[in-house]
Each structure stands twice: as structure tokens, then as C-alpha cells.
Amino acid sequence: MKIAPAVLLLCLAVVFIQDWRFRKIHVALPLVIFAVSLFIITIEKYNLLEIVLFNTGFFLITLGILTIYMSLKSKKFLNPFQHYFGLGDLLYYLAITPLFLLKNYILFFILSLVFAIVLQFSLKKFIREETVPLAGFSALFLFIIILKDSFFVFQKITLL
Structure with missing residues (x-):
């Protein structure tokens, strides 16, 4: 594994730890994740x-729809x-945009939300906070x- 992907993995691990502990x-x-991602993908x-x-x-439209929906719901x-x-x-979600083609970014976004929900419910006994460490769980998922994309040749999701 080269140095840039290792730096990316290290940053993802730190995001997970910080979001888990401090929210x-x-x-x-x-910023580092975005810069390293740009560097890696530029090579490709x-x-x-x-x-x-x-x-x-896609991400901003999704966030806008969420805002409109929640605002209408609460009037x-x-x-x-x-x-x-x-x-x-x-x-975080903007920083990882260079790593995926659009269809894979949408797939990753949805799967990372499901992953976060499953982890939140699974770890409910160990989590004292009411909030979900979404960036942290998503970083763990990424x-x-x-790692899967690096070691297995079938069905790559990222551009790495």
C-alpha cells in the first residue's frame, strides 16, 4: 500500500475516534481527507x-430536501x-466526494447511513450520548x- 492511501486510512481512523469520543x-x-483524495484520484x-x-x-440536494421536510413537519x-x-x-461527506463516481457515492451515502443506524442500535449500551456520530461511523465504513477495495478485485466501490 502506498503512502497516500495509508494517510487517508489514518485520517479516517482519527475521524472515527474523535467523533465517537467527542461528537x-x-x-x-x-481538509486532509479531501486533499489526499484529490492527490490519489488525480494520479488515476x-x-x-x-x-x-x-x-x-447530490449531497447538497439531499441535505436541502431533509431541511425542507423537517421544516414542513415542524411548521x-x-x-x-x-x-x-x-x-x-x-x-466529511464533502471531503470524500473525489473518491466515488456518482452512483457509487449515492450507494456509499445510503449504506453509510444504514451502517450508522445499525451501529447506533447495536452499541446503545455503550453510547452515553443521544446523538449519532455519523461522520465517525461513516469514516469507519469507508x-x-x-480495505476491501485494496485487497479484493471484485466490485470496487471507490476509485482507489
Whole structure:
């Protein structure tokens, strides 16, 4: 394994640990994840700008629909970052946009949410907080996916 993927895996592990313990992540982590991802994918010669824009667009549309739905449900505007979603979650999901083609980003996004729900319910005895460490659980899931993509040749999800 080369140095850049190892740095990416290390950052994902730190995101998981920080989000699990403190329910927040350092702002530098998503920046490093994004920079390392850009470096890795640039080497592979994909249309990186298109990948990042499409994945970011999907994520922002999803976040917008969530905001509209929750606001309509409560009959007043709700800021998703105060009620449902952390800023670290936003930065994390934007940071990983270079790692996936759009269909795989959508698949990863959905599966990471399901993974987070399953972990949250499974670890309910050990979790004192009411909030879900979404970026942390998603980072753990991506860590597993990257390892799977690195060691097995079938059905790769990431561009690594």
C-alpha cells in the first residue's frame, strides 16, 4: 500500500475516534481527507472536477430536501446543523466526494447511513450520548470499504 492511501486510512481512523469520543471532529481532518483524495484520484486521471461537482450536488440536494421536510413537519424553519446534522458531518461527506463516481457515492451515502443506524442500535449500551456520530461511523465504513477495495478485485466501490 502506498503512502497516500495509508494517510487517508489514518485520517479516517482519527475521524472515527474523535467523533465517537467527542461528537466533533477537527476541521483539518476533512481538509486532509479531501486533499489526499484529490492527490490519489488525480494520479488515476479521472475527470475530477466533474466527479466532485456531481457528488457535491447530490449531497447538497439531499441535505436541502431533509431541511425542507423537517421544516414542513415542524411548521417552522429548522436549521439542520442545530437539530439533525453536524457541521463535521457536512465537511466529511464533502471531503470524500473525489473518491466515488456518482452512483457509487449515492450507494456509499445510503449504506453509510444504514451502517450508522445499525451501529447506533447495536452499541446503545455503550453510547452515553443521544446523538449519532455519523461522520465517525461513516469514516469507519469507508475505512472498511477502502480495505476491501485494496485487497479484493471484485466490485470496487471507490476509485482507489
